[in-house]
Amino acid sequence: xxxxxxxxxxxxxxxxxxxxxxxxxxxxxxxxxxxxxxxxxxxxxxxxxxxxxxxxxxxxxxxxxxxxxxxxxxxxxxxxxxxxxxxxxxxxxxxxxxxxxxxxxxxxxxxxxxxxxxxxxxxxxxx
Amino acid sequence: xxxxxxxxxxxxxxxxxxxxxxxxxxxxxxxxxxxxxxxxxxxxxxxxxxxxxxxxxxxxxxxxxxxxxxxxxxxxxxxxxxxxxxxxxxxxxxxxxxxxxxxxxxxxxxxxxxxxxxxxxxxxxxxxxxxxxxxxxxxxxxxxxxxxxxxxxxxxxxxxxxxxxxxxxxxxxxxxxxxxxxxxxxxxxxxxxxxxxxxxxxxxxxxxxxxxxxxxxxxxxxxxxxxxxxxxxxxxxxxxxxxxxxxxxxxxxxxxxxxxxxxxxxxxxxxxxxxxxxxxxxxxxxxxxxxxxxxxxxxxxxxxxxxxxxxxxxxxxxxxxxxxxxxxxxxxxxxxxxxxxxxxxxxxxxxxxxxxxxxxxxxxxxxxxxxxxxxxxxxx
Numbered sequence: 271x272x273x274x275x276x277x278x279x280x281x282x283x284x285x286x287x288x289x290x291x292x293x294x295x296x297x298x299x300x301x302x303x304x305x306x307x308x309x310x311x312x313x314x315x316x317x318x319x320x321x322x323x324x325x326x327x328x329x330x331x332x333x334x335x336x337x338x339x340x341x342x343x344x345x346x347x348x349x350x351x352x353x354x355x356x357x358x359x360x361x362x363x364x365x366x367x368x369x370x371x372x373x374x375x376x377x378x379x380x381x382x383x384x385x386x387x388x389x390x391x392x393x394x395x396x397x
Numbered sequence: 398x399x400x401x402x403x404x405x406x407x408x409x410x411x412x413x414x415x416x417x418x419x420x421x422x423x424x425x426x427x428x429x430x431x432x433x434x435x436x437x438x439x440x441x442x443x444x445x446x447x448x449x450x451x452x453x454x455x456x457x458x459x460x461x462x463x464x465x466x467x468x469x470x471x472x473x474x475x476x477x478x479x480x481x482x483x484x485x486x487x488x489x490x491x492x493x494x495x496x497x498x499x500x501x502x503x504x505x506x507x508x509x510x511x512x513x514x515x516x517x518x519x520x521x522x523x524x525x526x527x528x529x530x531x532x533x534x535x536x537x538x539x540x541x542x543x544x545x546x547x548x549x550x551x552x553x554x555x556x557x558x559x560x561x562x563x564x565x566x567x568x569x570x571x572x573x574x575x576x577x578x579x580x581x582x583x584x585x586x587x588x589x590x591x592x593x594x595x596x597x598x599x600x601x602x603x604x605x606x607x608x609x610x611x612x613x614x615x616x617x618x619x620x621x622x623x624x625x626x627x628x629x630x631x632x633x634x635x636x637x638x639x640x641x642x643x644x645x646x647x648x649x650x651x652x653x654x655x656x657x658x659x660x661x662x663x664x665x666x667x668x669x670x671x672x673x674x675x676x677x678x679x680x681x682x683x684x685x686x687x688x689x690x691x692x693x694x695x696x697x698x699x700x701x702x703x704x705x706x707x708x709x710x711x712x713x714x715x716x717x718x719x720x721x722x723x724x725x726x727x728x729x730x731x732x733x734x735x736x737x738x739x740x741x742x743x744x745x746x747x748x749x750x751x752x753x754x755x756x757x758x759x760x761x762x763x764x765x766x767x768x769x770x771x772x773x774x775x776x777x
Contacts, residue, residue, distance in 0.1 A: 278525035303629065305760055306522060313629050331631075332543075334535035335588040336527060338514045343527035351536055359631050361526045374543035386526060 280361070280387045284380070287323060293380060293387075295358050297322035304357030326380035327392070328354040333364065333372050350389060352378055363388045399610055400618030402488035403774060405498070406434025406606035407728045412716030413570035415600045419451055419506040422602035423459035426724075427502065430604035441606070442496035444470045445486045447479030447503040448720040450510050459504060468500075474720075475765035477667065478624075478755030479503060481723025484605055485622045485767050491609040498609070503725070504602040505718035511598060514586070521759035531595055533757055534670035535587035537637040541672060542589065544635070545687030549589055551694050553580035555671035556593045556713055558699060563710025565740035570599055570716030594671040599716035603724025605731075615777040617734040620748075621653035622769040630762035639673070639754050642766045643680035647752070650768040651682075658683055661770070662746035663733045664704060665726035667754040668711040674698075677752060678706065681768070700743070708733065708741045723753040723767060734773045747773050 283306060284291040295306040300317035309319040333350040336343075348364035350372065363386040364372055371391045378389040408429025410422045417425070431438050444465060446456035456472045475482045480503025487499035514529040521528075541547040557580060563572035575593060583592040608614035627642040634641070651657065658681075666681070668674035675689040683704055684692045692698065698706040709715045709729035712722060730749035732738040749771045756764020 278520075278522050280522055280526045283522065305629070307760055332536040332540040334532050334539055334590075335585075336529065336532050336535075337585045337587065338529065338531065340514070340524070340527045340529045341516050341519065342525060347527055349527060349532055349536075353631070361523045361528055363526065374540060 279385045281382045281385050283360070283387060284326070284382045285323065291326050291380070291382065292323035293326050293354060293360060295322055295324060296320065297357065302357070306358050306360065324354045324356040324358060326354070328352045328378065330372065330374055330376040330378060331359060332374060348372065352380065352389060360387060400620050400772065401492045401622055402610055402619045403608040403614040404605055404617050404619065404727070404731050404771070405436060405608040405614045406430045406432070407604070407731045408433055409568060409603040409725055409728050410601050411568045412599050412601040412718060412725065414508045417600065419455050419504055420459040420462040422506065422600060423502060423504050423604070424463040426602040426604040427463040427500070430606050434606035436498060436606060438464060441465070441468055441498045441500050443487070443490050444468050444500045444502065445483040446470060446472045447474070447481070447483035447723060448472060449474055449476055449479055449505060450719065451504070451506055455504070476755030476757070477669065477717070477719050477722055478753040478765045478767050479720040479723065480603060481726065481751060481753040481767035481769065482624055482765065484607065484723060484727055485624045485769065487605070487607040488619045488622050491607055494609070496609070497612060499607045501605045501607055501724060502602065503721035503723055505720040506600050507598045507718055508600050517757050518759070523759045529587070530757065531587040531590055531670065533638065534672050535590045537676060538589050538672040540637055541675070545690070547675070547690040549581055550577050551690030552589065552594060552671045552675070553577045554693050555668065555674045556580045558693065559668060559707050559711040559713040560593070562700065562708050562741065563714035566710050566715060569710040569714050570597055571714050572710060590670055590672070596669045596712040596717035599718040601716060601718035601721040601725065603721045603728055605724055605727055615775045617731050618772050618774040620656070620770045620772045621650045622767065623650040623653065624765060624767045626765050627762040629760055637676055639763045640676055640680045642763045643677055643752060643754060643768070644682070646766045646768040647681045650770055654770040656748060656770055660748050661704065661750050663708065663730055663743055663749045664706045665709060665711070665729050666706060666752040668707055668713050669717060671713070673754070674706065674711065677754065681752060705743060708738070708743070723751070726751045726753060730771050734771060735777070
């Protein structure tokens with residue numbers, strides 16, 4: 271039921287790209303549908319899904335500070351959904367240092383921190 | 398218009414942490430439903446059971462103990478919507494003529510299985526990042542606050558209302574006359590949601606005897622019922638999780654029934670968390686997007702308001718034994734339409750609506766959703 275041992279690590283979504291990282295996922299051959307979860311066919315058009323890499327920049331869609339335990343994390347910790355500019359929505363950890371600046375719409379860059387993907391705020395022009 | 402089916406009898410266990418096993422919970426609910434229906438249980442042609450977390454075979458073991466052995470048993474799972482999916486399938490079975498009488502059951506024995514927040518699916522990457530169910534809903538709440546100016550007080554008012562409603566429900570898990578301030582000052586779970594804004598871990602069961610239309614059964618009728626699965630989320634809209642699925646199911650169910658919102662006298666909907674009630678009210682179409690918080694604060698969803706919502710106490714207060722929840726929601730609407738709701742009874746309701754939302758597979762706007770409309774029907 272709550273088996274955390276299925277081998278998933280958010281950090282594994284990050285792949286080397288130039289001097290930094292990209293986020294690995296999938297994009298439909300026919301359109302804009304993107305996803306991080308392994309997919310073979312597009313649920314909108316049944317087109318073939320192709321492996322894709324997405325730039326690790328986007329905006330915070332929403333966020334919450336979690337004060338109850340999950341099967342894999344001890345509270346408290348802060349989560350944000352980030353809409354990447356190039357498509358998918360990614361769940362990220364928000365480090366304590368970034369919590370004060372956290373707001374819906376905040377421009378962020380993704381980074382790897384241990385097993386997690388994390389965010390660091392960036393200036394509008396930098397992204 | 399003709400009905401899909403008649404709710405001939407209804408029964409539930411109490412809700413909350415209980416010493417009863419899943420079998421005992423089912424036996425209690427089935428015995429009440431069969432007695433309420435006044436039918437011979439040997440005349441029941443098919444059984445549909447909603448259950449989420451319990452061991453495979455739970456339905457067969459429970460039905461055997463409850464006195465059913467040879468009717469075909471179908472177990473269904475659609476997370477929190479499992480019980481209402483069982484009712485939906487029972488109604489479809491009698492409508493098609495596959496059965497004259499069908500039994501729909503929902504059951505969940507949760508307190509043996511878990512403590513603390515319900516985890517998300519461990520096969521989703523979000524679970525590996527620490528996502529739990531309260532956080533999923535909290536994300537919607539934060540987004541709503543930013544986009545529509547929803548206030549913490551408006552969120553808390555949902556909890557105040559539903560806990561107060563449950564004061565008149567002897568089967569409810571929790572009840573209380575809380576203030577908005579008390580709700581906001583209860584323990585933080587996932588900001589902005591506090592403990593009193595989260596449904597509890599519960600044990601419980603519900604059962605409904607569903608009869609074929611035009612077969613002479615008395616009782617409230619199921620006028621329409623729709624079960625849909627979700628589309629990918631996020632999508633091209635800025636809707637929060639669940640919205641599009643509930644909206645689609647609602648439009649179809651109300652359209653099938655030939656009803657408009659002003660026809661509906663009583664609603665039981667999926668308030669697993671306070672934000673869920675507000676989003677659902679808007680997705681169902683009772684209030685414009687972003688308008689349910691203010692409407693709740695104004696008392697429009699109170700017992701004496703424009704549209705009474707969750708008079709049972711809802712999931713927040715009656716309790717939320719996942720597989721049983723949909724049948725418990727049906728029970729409240731049936732009792733209201735029959736005039737059997739005791740101190741909770743509305744004055745002469747004619748139409749009711751049940752909505753149950755289930756599931757949290759990442760990348761979908763929920764797993765499945767049932768929206769059902771009911772009419773008072775022939776007196777028993």
